[in-house]
Structure formats: C-alpha cells, structure tokens
Amino acid sequence: MVRKLTLGAFVALVLSLTTVGVGTRSASAEVTNNTKFTATITLTNPCNGLLMTLTGDVHMLWYTTPEGHTIMRYNARYTGADTAGTEYVVNIRRVMDHDLWPTMFPFDDLIVYEGVSHGKGENFRMVRTVEDWPGPGSPAYTVESVCRG
Numbered sequence: 001m002v003r004k005l006t007l008g009a010f011v012a013l014v015l016s017l018t019t020v021g022v023g024t025r026s027a028s029a030e031v032t033n034n035t036k037f038t039a040t041i042t043l044t045n046p047c048n049g050l051l052m053t054l055t056g057d058v059h060m061l062w063y064t065t066p067e068g069h070t071i072m073r074y075n076a077r078y079t080g081a082d083t084a085g086t087e088y089v090v091n092i093r094r095v096m097d098h099d100l101w102p103t104m105f106p107f108d109d110l111i112v113y114e115g116v117s118h119g120k121g122e123n124f125r126m127v128r129t130v131e132d133w134p135g136p137g138s139p140a141y142t143v144e145s146v147c148r149g
Contacts, residue, residue, distance in 0.1 A: 095109070122148060
C-alpha cells in the first residue's frame with residue numbers, strides 16, 4: 001500500500017516537473033483595472049437634438065488578452081433629463097480594443113447608447129463605431145441611430 005502511494009506521488013511529481021514551462025501563458029485574461037465610480041455626462045439626444053445631463057454609475061474593466069491586446073470595457077447606467085425636462089434612463093456599453101497598448105492608437109471602439117424616456121420623449125438607440133482609429137484629426141466615428149417614440 002505504501003509502495004503504491006509512493007509510486008503515485010513520484011509519477012505526479014514527474015508529470016508536474018515535465019509540464020513546467022509548457023503553456024506558461026495563461027489562456028485567461030489578466031485584469032489590469034476593475035473600478036466603479038459615479039460620473040456626470042452630457043449627451044445629445046439623437047432623436048430631437050436636445051442636450052441631456054445625466055449622472056450615474058460606471059463600471060470600468062480593463063484586461064489584457066493572451067494575444068497581447070488590452071480590452072477596455074465600460075458599462076454605465078445614467079439618469080437625468082433633457083433641456084425640455086423629459087427624464088431619461090440611459091445605459092451605455094463601450095468596448096475598446098487597443099492592439100499596441102500602452103500606445104493609445106490605433107484602436108477599435110464600439111459604444112452603444114440605449115435611452116428610455118420617462119415621458120413624451122422618444123426612446124433611442126445610438127451606436128458609434130470605429131476600426132483601427134489612428135487618432136485625433138482622423139475620420140470620425142460611424143454613428144447609427146434608431147428612434148422609437
């Protein structure tokens with residue numbers, strides 16, 4: 001019985017030593033920033049052009065992929081009103097993919113805004129995208145908006 005346990009422990013040790021250095025790069029992402037904070041933003045309603053002032057909670061999560069990309073994810077829930085007094089809840093999801101971090105540019109960016117009116121205002125969905133954006137002075141984001149009222 002002792003001999004079987006010793007042999008089993010020896011085999012386990014050999015296997016663990018022979019796999020050292022194999023697959024040392026983790027298949028999972030390394031979290032580099034995980035923060036929650038409150039923020040106030042202004043946003044133009046794409047349906048009526050009115051400015052909205054919104055305050056809410058933001059969850060920011062940055063991580064590095066095994067391929068070396070830095071992904072920055074933002075999820076936020078804001079509440080506030082437009083200049084006409086109509087109240088809104090706006091959820092924002094953003095994903096930025098930096099190929100060469102810590103170099104800021106180029107990067108891909110996807111921002112989805114979903115606004116729900118608590119009055120007579122229109123509900124909206126706005127999506128802003130850009131791929132391999134080289135930086136300021138470059139062509140702007142592509143913006144698609146859908147208004148539901």
